[in-house]
Amino acid sequence: MTFNRTPSKVGQIQMLPPTVKNSIIFVDDDQNILNGLRRMLHFMREQWDMVFVVSGQDALKAMEGCPVDVIVSDMRMPEMDGAQLLTQVKLLYPETVRIIFSGHSEEQLIFKTVGPAHQFIAKPSSPEIIVNILSRSIKLRSILNIKALKSLVASLEGLPTPPKNYFSLINLLEAKNSTRADIAKALSRDIALTAQTMKLTNSAYFGLPKHVENVAQAVALLGTDTIKALVLATGYFHFYTGILEVADKIELLCQRSFSIGAVARELALFEGSAPEVVDQAGSAGTLSHIGTLILIAHSYEKFKEAMEFVDNLSYSLIEAEEESFGVSHQKLGAYLLGLWGFTDPIVEAVAFHHTPQLVNVVSKCPLVFVYIAQVLLAHIDPQTGVIDQKSTGLDIDYLKNVWHQDHDNMKGRIRLWSDIVLEGHSSIRHSTRCLTPS
Numbered sequence: 005m006t007f008n009r010t011p012s013k014v015g016q017i018q019m020l021p022p023t024v025k026n027s028i029i030f031v032d033d034d035q036n037i038l039n040g041l042r043r044m045l046h047f048m049r050e051q052w053d054m055v056f057v058v059s060g061q062d063a064l065k066a067m068e069g070c071p072v073d074v075i076v077s078d079m080r081m082p083e084m085d086g087a088q089l090l091t092q093v094k095l096l097y098p099e100t101v102r103i104i105f106s107g108h109s110e111e112q113l114i115f116k117t118v119g120p121a122h123q124f125i126a127k128p129s130s131p132e133i134i135v136n137i138l139s140r141s142i143k144l145r146s147i148l149n150i151k152a153l154k155s156l157v158a159s160l161e162g163l164p165t166p167p168k169n170y171f172s173l174i175n176l177l178e179a180k181n182s183t184r185a186d187i188a189k190a191l192s193r194d195i196a197l198t199a200q201t202m203k204l205t206n207s208a209y210f211g212l213p214k215h216v217e218n219v220a221q222a223v224a225l226l227g228t229d230t231i232k233a234l235v236l237a238t239g240y241f242h243f244y245t246g247i248l249e250v251a252d253k254i255e256l257l258c259q260r261s262f263s264i265g266a267v268a269r270e271l272a273l274f275e276g277s278a279p280e281v282v283d284q285a286g287s288a289g290t291l292s293h294i295g296t297l298i299l300i301a302h303s304y305e306k307f308k309e310a311m312e313f314v315d316n317l318s319y320s321l322i323e324a325e326e327e328s329f330g331v332s333h334q335k336l337g338a339y340l341l342g343l344w345g346f347t348d349p350i351v352e353a354v355a356f357h358h359t360p361q362l363v364n365v366v367s368k369c370p371l372v373f374v375y376i377a378q379v380l381l382a383h384i385d386p387q388t389g390v391i392d393q394k395s396t397g398l399d400i401d402y403l404k405n406v407w408h409q410d411h412d413n414m415k416g417r418i419r420l421w422s423d424i425v426l427e428g429h430s431s432i433r434h435s436t437r438c439l440t441p442s
Contacts, residue, residue: 026142027070029055031063031089032078032105037127044131052138060084064092071097073142076125079106079117090120098158101141101343105129119162122343124207137345144342152330156302157340162242163196163294164301166255170243173197177232187228188220193262195297198290201226203344204234215347217283250304257293257300260381265290267377267428268370274424275368281349285373288353291341292374295333295354298340299325322358334358361402372406380425389430391422 032038038056045054055072057063061084063075075093079086090102104117107127117124125137145154173190176182191197198219205222206215216222223231244251269286277285300307306328313324322332338355353371356363360375379397384390396418404414 025051025053026074027053027055027072028074028076028138029057029063029066029072030076030105031057031060031081031086033058033081034078037078041134045134047131048135060086060089060092063089064096067093067097067100071100073145074101074103074138076103076105076138079104087117087120090117094120094158099145099154101145103137103141123345140345141343144339150331150335153336153339156298156329156331156336157343160298160301160340163199163297164244164254165194165196165242166251166258167243167245168255169194169197169258173235177228177235182228184223184228185220187231188223191223191231192219192265192290194258195261195291195294198287199294199341199344201231202287202346206345217280217347217350218287221283244301247304250300253300253304254297257296261290261293263381263429263432264292264374264377266432267381267425268373270424270428271373271376271421272368272370274420275373277368277373281368281370281373284347284349284353284370288350288357288370289374289377291337291346291350292354292357292378293333293337294340295335295337298336299329299333302329320358361399368406372403376403376421377425380422381429384426384429389426391426393419393422396422 030038030041032041035058038058042054042056045052048054055066057066060077060081063077067075075090077086077089081089084092086104086106090104093100093102101123102121103123103125104121105125105127122141123137125134169190173187173194176186176190191201201219201222202216205225216225244254265286266289268289269282272282272285296307299310310321310324310328313319313327314321317324319327322334325332334355334357338351341354342351349370352363352369353374356371357374357378360371363371376398380391383392383395383397385392393415398418400411400414400418403418404411407414407417409417
């Protein structure tokens with residue numbers, strides 16, 4: 005296979021080289037745009053093998069036999085547009101990171117790409133922005149270089165939502181008296197709805213100066229009309245229609261994740277964290293088990309097998325998932341959210357919420373609050389409704405390093421956290437019972 009490093013001409017196809025360098029293909033029907041990208045990114049030529057082609061057909065031809073790490077495509081092109089191209093790439097080369105690079109902001113064009121594209125880069129963008137997005141995507145692929153992980157994410161057709169959550173949202177969107185707060189609350193009670201709403205809001209479609217870190221902000225920025233169009237017109241969200249047992253498991257997972265997010269947020273507030281950290285802790289908690297959602301959707305039988313390993317063979321949850329699937333829900337969720345452009349504190353919290361000790365973190369970051377919330381919620385006695393302070397499940401030595409406190413002071417702090425967790429848990433259970441679709 006040969007590789008043409010000279011500037012491409014219309015209709016001329018460059019073939020990709022077998023190389024250890026990361027490979028990126030840029031697709032745009034405007035040769036001037038391609039030439040500008042080539043000049044702009046010339047300084048990255050030692051790290052990246054870059055190919056520039058003028059059509060979707062040329063891109064697919066160039067990728068034959070040698071898939072690329074990342075494809076960056078314009079949206080509006082003749083014959084095959086960006087959405088059609090990335091859909092084909094998803095089918096043929098599912099492990100390739102797919103990015104739209106476009107200056108068009110029409111709503112219908114946006115909605116066509118939210119499914120097949122992992123991220124969106126706006127035209128024009130600075131070299132720093134382009135390099136940062138591409139480098140981060142490539143870094144994720146190299147750090148989490150697990151075949152099972154990439155296969156699971158690549159085969160993902162969509163994140164399932166329990167029918168109850170989906171139709172509650174539909175009812176709210178169609179009701180005349182629904183507020184944005186009502187819609188945000190409905191979205192935040194579901195893992196898939198939360199993840200996909202924040203993914204879209206933080207894409208460069210909207211050109212926001214900083215990342216949105218919670219669903220309420222996302223709804224305020226998107227507006228109810230956009231949310232309604234996403235739900236009703238595009239199929240961006242979809243509800244699970246399979247086995248009832250699986251639907252029930254997904255609903256329970258969503259309830260648990262919502263509890264973790266709400267409690268993590270309250271803990272961060274109690275500790276006087278900055279507003280950004282509070283929002284990140286809440287969102288990271290809600291999304292902490294997005295990887296579990298993917299595992300269940302992929303194979304519920306394998307998921308049950310993993311749970312049996314935990315119950316019968318004394319495996320940890322992470323060990324059981326790796327035994328059954330080849331990857332844990334922590335790494336799986338972090339990889340997907342990283343591809344979607346979520347901020348590092350959220351990705352980190354999802355990646356290590358069961359094992360924060362593995363990260364060199366000695367600050368009160370979102371990861372710590374998600375870890376505390378998850379562990380204490382799991383240790384509420386279902387019979388008495390209390391948390392046994394003799395066995396909270398928390399790693400006190402780890403927390404002592406974060407809070408720089410001795411053992412006795414740390415135990416006292418855990419008692420305060422336990423009260424917050426119990427109060428939050430009771431409030432969430434009450435509000436859930438009171439929710440009735442209109």
